[in-house]
Structures are given as structure tokens and as C-alpha cells.
Amino acid sequence: MIELTTIIDGKALAGEVEAETLERAKKLANKAIVPGLATVLVGENPASQMYIRLKHSACSRAGIRSENVLLPESSTEEEIIAKIEELNLREDINGILLQLPLPGGLNPQRAMMSILPEKDVDGFHPRNMGALLLGAERLVPCTPLGIIYALERLDKKLEGTEVVIVGHSNVVGKPLAAMMLNRNATVQVCHVFTRDLAEHTRDADILVVAAGVPGLIKKEMVRPGAYIFDVGINRVGDKTVGDVDYEEVSQIAGAITPVPGGVGPLTVAMLLRQTLNATEDQTKDQQ
Numbered sequence: 001m002i003e004l005t006t007i008i009d010g011k012a013l014a015g016e017v018e019a020e021t022l023e024r025a026k027k028l029a030n031k032a033i034v035p036g037l038a039t040v041l042v043g044e045n046p047a048s049q050m051y052i053r054l055k056h057s058a059c060s061r062a063g064i065r066s067e068n069v070l071l072p073e074s075s076t077e078e079e080i081i082a083k084i085e086e087l088n089l090r091e092d093i094n095g096i097l098l099q100l101p102l103p104g105g106l107n108p109q110r111a112m113m114s115i116l117p118e119k120d121v122d123g124f125h126p127r128n129m130g131a132l133l134l135g136a137e138r139l140v141p142c143t144p145l146g147i148i149y150a151l152e153r154l155d156k157k158l159e160g161t162e163v164v165i166v167g168h169s170n171v172v173g174k175p176l177a178a179m180m181l182n183r184n185a186t187v188q189v190c191h192v193f194t195r196d197l198a199e200h201t202r203d204a205d206i207l208v209v210a211a212g213v214p215g216l217i218k219k220e221m222v223r224p225g226a227y228i229f230d231v232g233i234n235r236v237g238d239k240t241v242g243d244v245d246y247e248e249v250s251q252i253a254g255a256i257t258p259v260p261g262g263v264g265p266l267t268v269a270m271l272l273r274q275t276l277n278a279t280e281d282q283t284k285d286q287q
């Protein structure tokens with residue numbers, strides 16, 4: 001029997017989420033409410049500039065008014081926080097996103113904590129992270145949410161499955177591990193200090209790779225039929241590749257996300273969704 005590999009089309013799924021978000025925004029428009037997202041970009045990192053552009057064009061397709069606040073590279077933590085506090089007070093701003101990474105040496109922790117938890121559409125505030133860990137998910141990080149969303153759309157059950165996550169970052173690995181535990185998966189989290197990576201990855205029914213190492217995951221490291229989510233975005237020459245050797249691994253995977261066109265667009269789509277969630281919550285009394 002020939003088992004076919006499902007290519008998880010993140011772009012197509014994102015298109016559907018955009019349409020859904022636009023519908024929700026139209027409903028709010030009847031009450032004269034327009035969802036508003038503010039992004040804060042510090043400095044001139046070209047990759048960050050590109051991601052910010054992607055987010056704003058998605059907003060414009062999905063009925064969300066968005067603006068970018070550009071702060072100079074030389075900004076202090078206090079200056080960033082002062083700007084965020086201004087945005088916290090504005091009624092026309094329902095979501096605030098501080099683009100990471102911050103330039104040289106600036107610690108994002110305090111700035112992220114200054115975002116009102118109900119406007120924290122990235123889900124990075126300790127209050128939202130704490131709620132997530134306690135199994136009471138509110139606003140959650142967008143990349144993990146995009147992965148959960150895709151699995152739901154594929155009708156992949158999570159309860160009792162073996163999930164292996166490669167990478168233990170605050171933005172992907174750690175929150176995704178908590179979200180998978182909340183859905184009763186068995187979770188292993190691997191990282192640079194893991195002794196034998198392949199020994200773990202071969203267990204995975206669902207393998208999520210967010211390591212930033214091109215071609216890290218080879219065919220021999222993957223269980224046939226596994227669902228593979230490649231979070232990596234690496235520039236190799238003039239090409240963008242993930243952390244998974246796509247050529248090899250797509251031959252045996254049950255499903256796999258391409259790079260580009262996989263997890264990236266899903267991440268942006270979840271930002272739209274969460275901005276709508278935040279807006280609806282904040283305007284409950286007006287509805």
C-alpha cells in the first residue's frame with residue numbers, strides 16, 4: 001500500500017483564517033468597532049521589517065486596522081515601555097505586539113510585561129504564560145497556536161499521542177509543550193544539550209522542530225507516518241529552508257509543513273485571530 005504524504009499548506013489555511021477574521025470584523029463594524037493592532041519595532045533588522053510588513057498586510061485583508069510604531073535602534077528600555085504604556089491607554093488599540101528580537105543587549109522581559117495582558121496578542125506576558133501553564137489558556141503564543149490549529153483542521157487527535165519538540169525557546173518550545181500537555185499528549189522537549197536527539201525524535205507521532213539548524217532532521221530520525229512541523233527559517237545562499245531535510249523526510253512523513261508556506265503563514269493567521277479575540281473581549285459591553 002502506498003501511503004501518501006499530506007503537504008500542510010499553511011498559506012491556504014491562513015487564507016481561510018483571514019476570511020473568517022474578516023467576517024468577525026464585519027460583525028463588530030455594525031457596532032462601530034474596528035479591531036486595532038499596534039506593532040512596535042525597535043531598530044532596523046531587515047528580517048523583522050519583513051515580518052512586520054507581512055503582519056500588516058494580513059491585517060488589511062482581515063478587517064483589522066493596524067499601525068506600526070518605529071523606535072530608533074538606540075532606544076532605552078524606559079522609552080520602549082513609555083510607548084507601550086501610551087498604546088495600553090488607547091481605546092482604538094486592542095492588540096499590542098513588540099517585535100523580537102530587540103536590538104543589542106536590550107532585555108525584552110520588562111517591556112513585554114508592560115503590555116496590558118488583555119492586549120498581549122503574542123501571549124508572552126507572564127500572566128498569559130502562567131494561565132497557559134495552569135491549563136486555562138487565554139491569549140497564547142501564535143506559532144504554537146498555529147500548529148495546534150493545523151492539527152485540529154487535519155482532524156489529528158492529540159490525546160495519548162507522542163509529541164516531540166526540538167527547541168525549548170520561550171516563544172515556541174516551552175509554550176507548545178504546555179499546550180500539548182493541556183491536550184493530554186505525552187511530551188518530550190529536546191534541545192542543544194540533549195544527548196541523543198534521534199533516540200527521542202523517532203518516538204514522535206508529531207514532531208515539531210524549532211532549532212534554527214538547517215537540515216537538522218534526517219529521514220532516519222523520523223517515524224514513518226509522523227506529522228512534521230518545521231518552524232525553522234534559515235537563509236542558505238539565496239534560499240529559505242527549514243530545520244528539516246524536506247526532500248528526504250517528506251518521503252516518509254504522514255504530513256509535513258513546507259518552508260516557506262507552512263508554519264510562518266499560520267503564525268500570522270493566529271495573530272489575526274487573537275486580535276479579534278482580544279477585541280471581542282474588550283468590547284463585550286458594547287456588543
Ligand SMILES: Nc1nc(=O)c2c([nH]1)NC[C@@H]1CN(c3ccc(C(=O)N[C@@H](CCC(=O)O)C(=O)O)cc3)C=[N+]21
Nearest residue numbers: 051098099100101122142240260261262264265267268
Ligand atoms: N513579538 C514577536 N511575535 C512574533 O510572532 C514574531 C516575532 N516577534 N519575531 C520574529 C518571529 C518570526 N515570525 C514569523 C512570522 C511570519 C513568517 C512568515 O510568514 N514567513 C513566510 C515567508 C518566509 C520567507 O520567505 O522568509 C513563510 O514562512 O512562508 C515567518 C516568521 C514571527 N515572529
